[in-house]
Every structure is written in structure tokens, then in C-alpha cells.
Amino acid sequence: MRHEHSLVRRNPGVQREGPMDTLPIVTAVPMSSGAGFNWERAFRTLRRNWGISVAFVMTVLTGVTILAFTMRPIYEPKARIEIDPPGAGKTILEANPSAGANEQDYLETQTEILKSDGLAAAVILALHLDQNPEFVGPGKLHRALGAVAQVLHLRQTKPENNQETAQSVFSERLSVSQVRNSRLVEVSFASRDAKLAAEVTNTLVNHFMDRNYRTHYEATMQASERLSSQLDDLRKKIEKSHRALADFQNATGIVEIDEKENTVTQQVGELNRQLAQAQADRIQLQAYVRIADAGGADSLPQIRDNPLIQTLTQRFVESRANLAQALAVYGKNNSNIKKLQNEADEIEAQLTAERRKVVRQLKTSYESAQTREVLTEQALTRMKGVIGSMNEKVPQYNFLKKEAQANEDLYNTLSARLREAGIDAGLGSSNIFIVDRAPVLENPTRPHRLQIIALGLILGVLGGVALPFLKESLDQTIRASEDISNWTGLAAMGAIPIISGSSSDHHQRPLALRTTALLGDGSKADQAGSELRFFLERPQSPEAEAVRNLCTYIKLSCPDKPPHSVLVSSPLPKEGKTTVAVNLAMALARHGTTCLVDADMRRPMVARAFGLTCQQGLSDVLNGSAELRRVMQTVADLSNLTIVPGGPVPANPGELVGSASMREVVQALAERFENVVIDSPPIIPFADTRVLSQLVDGVVVVGLCGLTTREAITLGTEILDEVHARILGVVLNGVDRYSPCYRYYSYD
Numbered sequence: 001m002r003h004e005h006s007l008v009r010r011n012p013g014v015q016r017e018g019p020m021d022t023l024p025i026v027t028a029v030p031m032s033s034g035a036g037f038n039w040e041r042a043f044r045t046l047r048r049n050w051g052i053s054v055a056f057v058m059t060v061l062t063g064v065t066i067l068a069f070t071m072r073p074i075y076e077p078k079a080r081i082e083i084d085p086p087g088a089g090k091t092i093l094e095a096n097p098s099a100g101a102n103e104q105d106y107l108e109t110q111t112e113i114l115k116s117d118g119l120a121a122a123v124i125l126a127l128h129l130d131q132n133p134e135f136v137g138p139g140k141l142h143r144a145l146g147a148v149a150q151v152l153h154l155r156q157t158k159p160e161n162n163q164e165t166a167q168s169v170f171s172e173r174l175s176v177s178q179v180r181n182s183r184l185v186e187v188s189f190a191s192r193d194a195k196l197a198a199e200v201t202n203t204l205v206n207h208f209m210d211r212n213y214r215t216h217y218e219a220t221m222q223a224s225e226r227l228s229s230q231l232d233d234l235r236k237k238i239e240k241s242h243r244a245l246a247d248f249q250n251a252t253g254i255v256e257i258d259e260k261e262n263t264v265t266q267q268v269g270e271l272n273r274q275l276a277q278a279q280a281d282r283i284q285l286q287a288y289v290r291i292a293d294a295g296g297a298d299s300l301p302q303i304r305d306n307p308l309i310q311t312l313t314q315r316f317v318e319s320r321a322n323l324a325q326a327l328a329v330y331g332k333n334n335s336n337i338k339k340l341q342n343e344a345d346e347i348e349a350q351l352t353a354e355r356r357k358v359v360r361q362l363k364t365s366y367e368s369a370q371t372r373e374v375l376t377e378q379a380l381t382r383m384k385g386v387i388g389s390m391n392e393k394v395p396q397y398n399f400l401k402k403e404a405q406a407n408e409d410l411y412n413t414l415s416a417r418l419r420e421a422g423i424d425a426g427l428g429s430s431n432i433f434i435v436d437r438a439p440v441l442e443n444p445t446r447p448h449r450l451q452i453i454a455l456g457l458i459l460g461v462l463g464g465v466a467l468p469f470l471k472e473s474l475d476q477t478i479r480a481s482e483d484i485s486n487w488t489g490l491a492a493m494g495a496i497p498i499i500s501g502s503s504s505d506h507h508q509r510p511l512a513l514r515t516t517a518l519l520g521d522g523s524k525a526d527q528a529g530s531e532l533r534f535f536l537e538r539p540q541s542p543e544a545e546a547v548r549n550l551c552t553y554i555k556l557s558c559p560d561k562p563p564h565s566v567l568v569s570s571p572l573p574k575e576g577k578t579t580v581a582v583n584l585a586m587a588l589a590r591h592g593t594t595c596l597v598d599a600d601m602r603r604p605m606v607a608r609a610f611g612l613t614c615q616q617g618l619s620d621v622l623n624g625s626a627e628l629r630r631v632m633q634t635v636a637d638l639s640n641l642t643i644v645p646g647g648p649v650p651a652n653p654g655e656l657v658g659s660a661s662m663r664e665v666v667q668a669l670a671e672r673f674e675n676v677v678i679d680s681p682p683i684i685p686f687a688d689t690r691v692l693s694q695l696v697d698g699v700v701v702v703g704l705c706g707l708t709t710r711e712a713i714t715l716g717t718e719i720l721d722e723v724h725a726r727i728l729g730v731v732l733n734g735v736d737r738y739s740p741c742y743r744y745y746s747y748d
Helices: 039-048 049-071 103-114 117-127 140-151 162-173 196-254 262-292 305-328 335-391 394-427 449-474 481-488 511-519 522-532 543-554 577-589 618-622 652-659 660-672 688-690 708-723
Strands: 078-083 174-178 183-188 431-437 490-499 565-569 596-599 640-643 675-679 700-704 725-735
Touching: 039 049, 039 449, 039 618, 049 449, 078 103, 078 174, 078 196, 103 174, 103 183, 103 196, 117 162, 117 196, 162 174, 196 394, 262 335, 262 577, 305 335, 335 596, 394 481, 481 708, 481 725, 490 543, 543 577, 543 725, 565 577, 565 660, 565 688, 577 596, 577 640, 577 675, 577 725, 596 660, 618 652, 618 660, 640 700, 652 688, 660 675, 660 688, 688 708, 700 708, 708 725
Parallel strands: 490 725, 565 675, 565 700, 596 640, 596 675, 700 725
Antiparallel strands: 078 183, 078 431, 174 183
16 A cells, blocks of 8 residues: 555655755656646557557457448338327217327327237238248247257257247337327338338238227227117206206295306495495594694695685785785884784684684594494395305205206217217228338348448447557556656656667667676676666767766756765666666766765676676675775776675675665765765665665666556655655656657757
């Protein structure tokens, strides 16, 4: 299982806590993001697996084409019939259960009748289909299964019923469908014989119409017989009900009463209306009287809208105005002043008297409204008693009247339908009509070979496109730089292409696998060393340029203080970590003194890569049997490069790597050389890398394209995360340099 911290992506410039955290990690931007759908990556997937896609498309297309041309032609002529709802354009006497049902339900019922076994049996019997080999002849598969069943005694050997076999085949080949938004039904029958297909279809339609006519005729005649006996009983009921109605009228004195309204009910309704009006008038007048008693008589509409009061009020205002004007001009002692004062007082007295008169009229109207309301209530109470007595007799009268009328209407209706039934049965009318009969087709209906082939091509193309993605989804190996970023969150430091060699059988093999095979053979050790030292042997090759890019990446990971000691490892063996370590050391040696330490003491390969013979190495230094300066060896072609070989394989390499001597060795080399590159054992199988990662400034993880799995690279980085190692990034080894994942340009 993955650890939770492995799902957290590393951010550029974030420093980890701990004594080794002196350099920030710079995260490179991947070529393309894998978070969503990426068209470039999809195109690479299709181009990388185009052979599988083409093979799948051709296989599907070939199979579908063969299937299309081996299918036998089938003829399916269509007949159309119109099925109207029962009672459309004619009289139906019988009590048809579908008559009042939904029209669509009736249409579906008739459609199912067309598919019924009874109708099929009638057609088979009429055309002798139970003797036709197309219906009762066993197919090859049927005969084979029958023979096997007989051998195994799984069934008895009695002959089959041809009628049942023919009916089963008939039902399978029959097709009945409704035409949408219409009353039309299409009937077709599939057969390898065009004439037989048309004959079966038309015979089925004819039998269906005959069945419908017979059913209708028989139902009509049966209903007529039942009605004839029921009409006599119904006639006696009519006479009895009319006699009971007449006796009730004579006993109660009711001559003719309408069901909804009579004289008494009209009077009660009128009294209710008058009572409501009297109450409304009384309430309104009562409100006016209260306003007048409260001193607000001037606000009453009877006073406010009275023309006489309005005229007197206007005259009073004018006289008061004249009086005020005269006082201002002549003073109090003038004779005109007294005259104007008397005129104003007289008008005011008239105005007051008129107002009192209106108020007295309101009170009189109020008392009249009260008396009217009381009298109306008394009259209404008396009428309620009358109508109560009448209502006790009206329901019984209405019941007798309705019963007599219902019996009479039923008798008239049934009598008319009985007369129409005879006419309808004699005419032989039906609600089903043939619109089109099934023709004898000249060309088969199916198979549609071109459509089948086109569909096969479409399915093949879709499958051919999906198959590479399915294959890629099942492939858990890392094949592109974005896989590293997506699965580990680490920067893709670079991609080293497949080493191009002169040997034809090794031309396309990644260097990690080629050198492993060559070093296993002593006679080919020199060739393996040349392959490992490609930076020195082929400085202008694409793989050498990739190492230069890696070296530049490490130097620029922190321009202020680049890492001086680098640990190179891989999740599992045979992924090219030693190759990267050797060539990275040679590249760094171009810029300063560099020491390459072979810390993989379980399987040391650095010394053999340079063709060095050594009796002692790092294992001897760590166990105290040799001094560090005596085991260091220089490379003839690179004066700045010093090698510390692994030495003899010790019995306890893990304990030696974890000792204090190892820390002293790394510190001594870091003080003496500008760059220190350490080749360590794989991360997952051994714990050496965890210890060594605490002694260096950064760790470079190597993965082999097409071999290192996503789980392995993720687990390897998680192991380093657990010990807080500084991972500079991941190098993808063995990439096809002609693929879009790797772009290398050479300049002349």
C-alpha cells in the first residue's frame, strides 16, 4: 500500500526539515500534464500500437464480411390493415368490453390477437405449412444436438410433432407492429421464398378479418336473443313505475314540480334576498345615526351632498366675508355692519335648521329599516315551515319520476339497438380494413450486407482505437516523463535514449540490459566497459547529450549552492543506475575534480566498467583493512576523475554501509573533491540506499523505460521519503529516441 505522504506532490523551492536541508528542490515542468485527457499522449499511444489496431480492424472487418455474405436472403413483405375502434361508423350491439376502453388498448389487443397461436394454427393448417421443409426440416445444429441427446439417452426417440414445430417457427418469423400515431398495423412474415412469404402474410390477414367478423356476428346475435327476452320484462317495469307515480300525485296533491325549483323555493329565495338587503340598509343607516349623535353630522353624505345645504353654506361664507371686509373698512359703528351681521345670522340659522332636518330624516329611515328587517325575518320563518313540509314529499316524488323516466329511456334505447342489430348483422360490417396486401418481393429484405460491413468497420475502428488504450492501461511500466510526474510528483530530470551500438543483435536493447549480459561473459568485458563509458567513447551521441543535460540540471537545481555529493540508485536491479552514475561522474569531471564511489558492494561493476583491476576497495576501507587513499584509482583519459571501487564482496555489506566509517569516508571525499557520485544498491531490496541518502546532498533515482513499474518507482520514492532524503528527481533510462517522448536535435 502507498503511504499517504506519497500522494502529496513536491512543490518547487520547498525545503524539508532536518540537518541535510540546505538545498531547495527545483521541480521541472513535465512535457504534458496527465491529470486530464492529453491529445499528444493519445496520439503517441495510437502510433506506438498501430499494428494491434490495424490487426484488430482487419480481423473484425474480415469476420463481419464473411458473415454478411454467408447469410441467406430473407424476404419480408408487409401488409397493412386499419383497425378502427369498435363502433366507429357503425352500430355495435354486443356489450364489448373494449367498447368503452382506451382506443390504444383496443389496438394493442388486436395486435396481440394477430400473434396468437390459434390464428397461427389456422394459417398453418390452411397452407399445409406443417409439411413444408422450411418449417419442419431440422437444421444442422438441431440434428447434431439430437444425435448427441440420443447417444446420451437424454431424450426419447419418438418423432416430433410437426404442428408444434411449424407453429414455433411461424411465431419466430412473424412480425406485427403498430404504425406510430395511426390506427395502422403492419404484418410481415420472413421466409427464404418470396412467394411463400407473401402468401402466408395475406392468409394471416384474411383469417384475422374472418375471425373478427365471426366474433362480431356471433356476439350480435347472442345479444339480440338476450335483449328480446329482457324487453318484455322492461315493459312491465315501465307500466308499474308510471302507476306508482300517478298514485303518489293523487295522494299528496302534487301536480307538477320542477326538480330544481318551484314556487315555494322561489318565495324563500326572494325573502332571503330582501332580508339581506334590509339588514344592509339598517346597518348603513345605523352607522350614519351614530356619526350624527357623535357630532360628526357635517361628514355625512346626506348633508355633504345636499344642494340646499351647499347653497346655504356658500351664502354663509360669502356673508361672513362681506362682514369682515366691511368691518375692516367702516368699523363697528357703521349701519351697514349691523345689516350684514343680521344677514349672516339668518343664513346660519337656516343652515342649522336644514342640518337638523336631514338628521331627523336619517333617524326616521333607520327606524323604518329596523321594522322592515323584523317583518322580513318573520315572513321567512313562516315560509321555512311550509317548505320543510313540502321537502318531505318532494324526494319521494322525484325518485318515482326518475325511475319511470329511466325505465322508459332504457326501453326505447334497447328497442332501437335491437332493430339496428339485425341491419348490422345482415350487412356484415367490420371495423378492420385491408389497406395494402403483401406483394411478392423481387429483392430480398435482408441481410443488408453493406450496412453490416459498414457497422463492422465502425465497430472495428472503435475497438482498434480502444484496444491500445486498454493495453496501455494494463501496462504498469513507466514509458514517458509525464508518468514519473503523475505517479511520484517528482521532476523528470531527463531521458537517456537507447544506446546505439554496432552489434545488430544488441542494437535496440537498453544499456542496463546489454551491459548486464556482457559483464556476465568475461570475454566481452571490454565491450561492456565501452558501453558503460559511452560519454567518453561517443561524446556527440544522443545519450551523451542526455547526460550533459542531467549534469546541467543537477548544477542548476540550486544555483547558489548546487549539490556536491549525489547518490544514484534505482528501485530494482538492472535499471541502469550504474550506467547513469559512471557517465554522470565523467560529465562532472569535465567541470572539476570528481570522485565516483562504488557503494554497491554486493555487485560492484564500476571498476570493471573502466577496465581497472583492484585487490582492495571500499569494503576494505570500511572494515579497516585498507586506507582510503590507497584504494582510490585515477582514470587515464580523465585526470579529474577518481574511482573508489567496491572491492571484494563482504559478508555484511549492509552493516558496513551503516557504520560510522562510511560517514567518515563520504565526508573526507566531499572535502577533497568538488563532486562526489555514489553508485548505491537498489532501493527496494536493500536498506543501503536509505543510509547513504542521509550522507549526500541529493539523490537521483533511475528508472528503465518499459521495465520499471509505476508501483516500483512509487515505492522507491516513498522509501526515500520516509528517511527524509532529498530526491533531486528521476532519470528515465532506455527511451526510444525516435519516439515523441524524447526529442534530440543534432546541429551540423
